[in-house]
Amino acid sequence: MIDRPSDSGERPNARTVESYEQIADQYALETAGSGVLASGLSQLAETIPGGHVLEIGSGPGWDADTLEEAGLTVRRTDVTQAFIELQRARGKQVDRLDVIYDELGGPYDGVVALHVLQHIEPDDLPGVLTKVAGALRPGGYFLVSIPRGEGAAWQVEESGTSYFRALWTEAEFTAALARAGLQSAWADRAVPDEERGWLCV
Numbered sequence: 001m002i003d004r005p006s007d008s009g010e011r012p013n014a015r016t017v018e019s020y021e022q023i024a025d026q027y028a029l030e031t032a033g034s035g036v037l038a039s040g041l042s043q044l045a046e047t048i049p050g051g052h053v054l055e056i057g058s059g060p061g062w063d064a065d066t067l068e069e070a071g072l073t074v075r076r077t078d079v080t081q082a083f084i085e086l087q088r089a090r091g092k093q094v095d096r097l098d099v100i101y102d103e104l105g106g107p108y109d110g111v112v113a114l115h116v117l118q119h120i121e122p123d124d125l126p127g128v129l130t131k132v133a134g135a136l137r138p139g140g141y142f143l144v145s146i147p148r149g150e151g152a153a154w155q156v157e158e159s160g161t162s163y164f165r166a167l168w169t170e171a172e173f174t175a176a177l178a179r180a181g182l183q184s185a186w187a188d189r190a191v192p193d194e195e196r197g198w199l200c201v
Contacts, residue, residue: 013100016119016164021082031062038066039188040200044110044143045070051109054135056099057116061087067112075108099131100124106135114145114200118165122152125166129180142182145200146173148189170199177201 041063044053051072055064058076060083067074077097078084087094097104100120104111111132120128132142149167156162168176174184190198 013119013121013124013164015162017080021080027059031060033062040114040143040145041066041112042070043186043188044112044141045072047141048072048109053110053112054104054106054108056097056104056111056113056132058087058094059083059115061090061092061094063112063114064092072110074112075105099128104131104135107137108135108140109137110141110143111135112143114143117144118147118167119163120166121164122166125176126179129176129182133181141185142177143200144177145198148197148199168199173199174201 045067049071052075053067053072054075054077055067056077058064058078059080061076064074064076076087076092076094078087078094079096079098081096084094084096099113099116113132117125117128136142146168147165148170150169152164152166154162155165170187170189177184184201186201188200190200
């Protein structure tokens with residue numbers, strides 16, 4: 001179900017984080033072993049072997065596990081406390097990081113943000129991308145995914161939890177990356193069709 005964003009003054013990102021606080025364990029179970037966008041992880045590991053990577057929005061940490069198994073060093077971060085605690089219970093080191101307001105540190109060989117930036121308001125995206133570009137060493141790589149489409153709305157689940165999602169066309173998102181000083185070196189387009197699904201760059 002899709003609902004229009006509220007005009008109440010509540011920040012969509014804060015409301016989305018609160019939703020993830022409520023369903024972190026369920027989300028971890030549903031995404032365990034997921035192969036979604038796995039080609040991007042493999043591409044990054046091959047491009048910066050042994051590199052130091054910042055992951056924004058690590059969630060349960062499955063993607064970080066994959067990158068570490070491939071020989072990369074990953075700084076795991078998330079803004080959702082429930083995900084941080086879940087990973088720490090797994091014995092992982094995780095930092096709390098809000099990509100909108102916090103400094104990212106660096107320089108890193110790579111930055112990863114998969115299934116994350118759709119929750120960022122369009123007006124905040126340029127600042128986030130500029131931060132990412134500034135956190136990369138010269139010649140570093142940013143692995144990012146975004147759902148293709150147009151517009152922004154609330155997605156309300158049967159449980160009552162809601163998530164802000166901003167969709168981008170490939171041309172719009174590529175242009176936003178370019179304005180931040182980032183250029184596409186590789187791209188993968190997940191189905192279902194030419195205009196929808198996930199873009200991984």
